[in-house]
Amino acid sequence: MISEKSKIFNEVLVDAKHALDSIGIPFHLHSGTALGAHREHDFIQHDDDIDLAVFYEDVNDKSSVDDIIKSMENNGFDLEAKLGKLNRGFELKFTHNIQAVSLDIFWVYPGRYRGKDYYILSSYYGECDNLKHKMCVWAYRPYDTVKIKFLGHTYNVLPKMTLVDAYGKDWKIPKKFNYYEGLEEGYKSLIRDYFKPVPVDNKIAFCFLLYDSVVHGKQWYDFFKQDKFPIKSYSVYSHVKTITNKTQEWIRENHIRAIKTGWCEENLVWAWINLLKQALKDPNNKYFVLLSGECIPLFGFWDTYKEITASKKSRINIDLNSEATIETGLAYADQWILLNRKHAELLVELKTTEKGKEFVKNIRKLIGDFCPDELYPVNWFMENYGKSSFASFKREFNVMPTTYTYWDGKHTSPIRYTSPRMRKDKGKICSSGALFARKFNKKAGIELSGKCDKRKSPRRLSRRSRS
Incomplete structure (x- = not known):
């Protein structure tokens, strides 16, 4: 009995087959789609896209690519x-505009690796962004495709020999891992000596404000x-209450x-600033993220x-229509923010300079029952950058969430x-523009952590971050 997912994927594959056959482009099923065709005689149920490939010798000019598109x-x-x-x-990434299924077309090139002939293919995103030429490179022994009857249609497919190259001799045994997990350890054909370190002078400082622990600790550890590089591109700092x-x-x-x-005390601001002071001691830390003990990473x-x-800008999620703004006239923003080095140094001045101390003295009179950590930082930044107009503030800050949180309007x-x-x-969480999210029970955190797929919306996040 074919599953509903397989029906949808099959419809998408048939549409792609018709598109390519109609212009005489030879293609074959590749990667997970080829694995499913051989092993399950079906689509792999945890797979989230369709993989096709064409040989460079068949499609090597711009007009043919334009025809495919x-x-x-x-x-x-x-x-x-x-x-x-x-x-x-080369790679083309498509999404079916009715079924919302992703489909990739990879180009396969003749090449040499370690003195031997191979077919070479590349992929992108995830850890690949930090490799040579910002792409992952895969090597397969030269192969001829085989014809397989698959869900009512005949396709050219990778031979079993290539599945051994890609997934190992035990390729017939199902193993559940996604693309990013496969980059870590699941794929056998990835050329792993192609790696190069990322620049050490562009580190991210992850600053955790905790009660006693990180709730989803294993998910962060895996993140x-x-x-894997010997010289890490991140630092971790934590303020632990107990x-x-x-x-x-x-x-x-x-x-x-x-x-x-x-909770909701001024000392939370000083704890955050103390984290920044420590992180700023490392001159290679260029970005600083304030994180709750209850949050998870959404992406790899x-x-x-x-x-x-x-982006060289910081991120802060301002709500100019909040209850706090209406009652106090002050800007209100999430306390979970992302700062560049310049703004991190500026926030520390809130505690260390006379101007900052005077600002705190004045704002204390205005905040009423609202939380200082949601008012002090954003209004300090507005004091320094946004006095003339909100547009001048946005030249320094991307106004968007760093951490996703769901409020229903009924609870505090x-x-x-x-x-x-x-x-x-x-879908709403993953497309929110946030990089992290908070308040999940253990099971929900495990299911979502790192599972948002930037490949499915490659333009959305990047476009917003560069605004």
Whole structure:
């Protein structure tokens, strides 16, 4: 019995087949799609896209590429990205405009690796952004495709020999991993000596403000583990209110001297500033993220790194229509913010300069019952950059969320996601522009952490971050 997902994927594949056949472009099923055709005689149920490939010797001129794009668009696809160069590492990424299924077309090139002939293919995103030429390179023994009857149609498909190259001799045994997890350890054909270190002088400081531990500690541990380079491109700092046996070892190793803090107290601002002061001691830290102990990363490490470092601006999520703004006349913003080095140094001045101390003295009279950590930083930045106009403020800051939180308007605290609610809202969370999200129970956090796929919306996040 064919599943509903397989019906949808099959419809998308047939549309692509018609688009390519109609203009005489030979193609074959590749990667996970080829694996499913051989092993399951079906689409792999946890796979989230369709993989096709063409040989460079068959499609090597711009007019043929233009014909492919036009024919695909005429058959229900939108072009999402054109990656690499036609003579090296080319890839077209499409999305079916009815079924919203991603489909990739890879170019396969003849090449040599370690003195032997191979077919070479490239892919992008994730850890690939930090490799030579910003792409992953895959090597397969030269192959001839085989014809397979697959869900009612005949296709050219990778031979079983190539599945051994790609997935190992045990390729017939199902293993569940996504593209990013496969980059880490699942793919056998990835040329792993192609790696090169990222610049050490462009590090991100992850600053955790904690009660006693990181709630989703394993998810964060796995997130940081994706940076395999000897010289890391990140730093971790933590302010832990109470160290207990729940406090993770990697948090203990990086915690600063704690001060007494409480919910909605001014000391939360000073704890954050103390974290910044410590992180600023490393001149290679260029970005500083304030994180809650209850948040999770939405994307893989390298997508997060790329998104943060792509913009020189800081991020702050201002709500000019908030209750706090209406009652006090002050700007209100999420306390979970992302700062560049210049703005991190400026925020520290709130505590260390006479101007900053005078600002704090004055704002204390205005905030009423509202929380200082949601008012002090943003209004200090407005004091320095936004006095003339909000437009001048936006020249320094991207006004967008760093951490996604769901408020229903009925409660004074954010809603904690369960798995069913998270699955329902996953699309909204992943497309919110945020890089992190908070308030998930254990199961929901495991299911969502790192599972948002930047490849499915390659333009949305990048465009917003560069505004």
